[in-house]
Amino acid sequence: MTADRDSGEDRRATPDHVAFDRLIPSDVREIEPIVEEVTRECRVLALSARQCALNVPVALTEALSNAILRGNRGVRDKQVRVRAVVSDSALVLEVADEGGGFDLDACTVDPTRPGNLEREDGRGLFLMRSLMDRVERYEADERNVVRLTLRRS
Amino acid sequence: MSFSIKKQGEICVVDVEGQLIVGNRQELKQKVLDELEKGEKKFLIDFSQTGYIDSSGLGVLVSLSKKIREQGGELRLANLNDDLKTLFELTKLDTLFQIADTRERALESF
Numbered sequence: 001m002t003a004d005r006d007s008g009e010d011r012r013a014t015p016d017h018v019a020f021d022r023l024i025p026s027d028v029r030e031i032e033p034i035v036e037e038v039t040r041e042c043r044v045l046a047l048s049a050r051q052c053a054l055n056v057p058v059a060l061t062e063a064l065s066n067a068i069l070r071g072n073r074g075v076r077d078k079q080v081r082v083r084a085v086v087s088d089s090a091l092v093l094e095v096a097d098e099g100g101g102f103d104l105d106a107c108t109v110d111p112t113r114p115g116n117l118e119r120e121d122g123r124g125l126f127l128m129r130s131l132m133d134r135v136e137r138y139e140a141d142e143r144n145v146v147r148l149t150l151r152r153s
Numbered sequence: 154m155s156f157s158i159k160k161q162g163e164i165c166v167v168d169v170e171g172q173l174i175v176g177n178r179q180e181l182k183q184k185v186l187d188e189l190e191k192g193e194k195k196f197l198i199d200f201s202q203t204g205y206i207d208s209s210g211l212g213v214l215v216s217l218s219k220k221i222r223e224q225g226g227e228l229r230l231a232n233l234n235d236d237l238k239t240l241f242e243l244t245k246l247d248t249l250f251q252i253a254d255t256r257e258r259a260l261e262s263f
Contacts (some may be wrong), residue, residue, distance in 0.1 A: 028176040052234035054205065057172075061207040065175045112245040120216045123208035123244055130243050 019045060020084035026072040026097075030080075031064045038084055038093070044087045048153045055137040055150055056091070062124040063095040063146050071097030071144055080147040081143070090133075101144035104137045156181050158188060164263060166256070170202040180185035182213045183199040186220065194226035197259050201232035206240060218250065227251075231259035 019041045024030045033059050042052050064080065072078035081096040107121040108129060116122060129135050134149040155170045165188050173181060183262040185196060198204075198214070206214075214230075221228045231253045233241065237257075253259035 031174065031176055032172055050236065054239060057205045058207055058240065061174055061205070065207065065209065069175070117206075117245060117249055118215055118219065120212035121208070123211055127208055127240070127243065 017045070017086045018083070019086045020082065022082050023062045023079045024082065025076045025082060026068045026078045027076050028065065028068055028074075031061055031068070034064065034082055035060050038082070041084065042086075042091060045091075046152075047091060047150075051150060051153060052092075056093075059128045059131045060093055060095070062128045063093065063148060066124060066146070067095050067097035067099075067144075069150050070102070071099030073099070089152060091152070093150075094145055095148075096140070096143040096145040098142075099138055099144050101137060104135065127141055132149075156184055158184055160217075161197075161260065164197055164260060165193045166260075167196065167198045168202060169198060169200055172203075172204045172206070173213070174207040175209040178213040179199045181210075182217060185217050189221060189224055189226065194224065195263050196221055196226065197229045197256065197263075199231050199232060199256050199259075200234070200237055201256070203234075203237065206237060211244060211246060213239065215246070217250065227263060229259040229262055231256045236263060 017148060020038050038060060039052050039057050042056050047056065064082070067080045068074060068137045070081065078098045078101065083094040085092045104125065108125040109116060111117065111119065111126050128148065131149045133151050136147045138145050140146070157168045159166050167181070167185060169181065218228050229251050230257065233252060237245070241252070243252070251262065253262060
């Protein structure tokens with residue numbers, strides 16, 4: 001167990017600890033600072049170095065980018081909610097937008113197929129699903145939610 | 154995050170500092186395209202100071218690779234850390250790009 005560097009409290013022992021909950025406007029410039037904040041929190045909560053450097057930042061960036069540009073169509077006044085819940089076993093990230101949602105399976109492209117290799121787009125959902133243990137999409141409170149689950153390694 | 158371009162002989166060396174993601178990918182693309190338009194043909198992108206890359210960043214690299222090739226030029230990538238290598242391997246982009254372990258090896262490979 002790793003203690004919280006700031007408080008000395010062992011936050012991993014708290015079941016389903018809400019580590020982060022924030023509303024942001026639909027602007028891609030918001031992505032990097034939010035990802036940095038969530039990743040910093042993940043380090044404090046003792047996720048592995050690789051998860052903090054690769055899995056979390058890339059998958060969360062993809063989810064935020066989809067929510068801002070596709071879900072909310074880049075309309076700055078529309079909001080995206082980012083929530084991170086951590087337990088002893090896993091990190092759960094939820095990204096909610098004001099869009100109508102999408103079919104996760106139908107929209108996921110395999111960019112490794114020969115005809116897709118030189119495409120400029122189409123890697124976002126694939127990366128999310130490759131870097132997370134589970135990716136789900138559902139609707140709640142008239143919002144489209146993408147939930148990313150990453151087990152502690 | 155920032156991108157700097159320096160000439161090393163006849164090679165344009167681009168350093169990517171910070172992240173290469175949806176919010177800044179166009180800046181990198183435009184800087185390289187500007188050099189291509191000036192007649193530069195050989196490009197090396199060095200990732201030794203890069204944090205992470207998202208799908209938009211990977212897409213820009215694919216786009217630049219095609220445009221440089223169309224102009225008869227060459228592109229090399231260098232200094233991918235283990236996490237960045239994983240991204241290229243997952244997407245099989247490691248088969249599309251010529252990737253060197255160090256800047257020196259990349260420069261020698263032109």
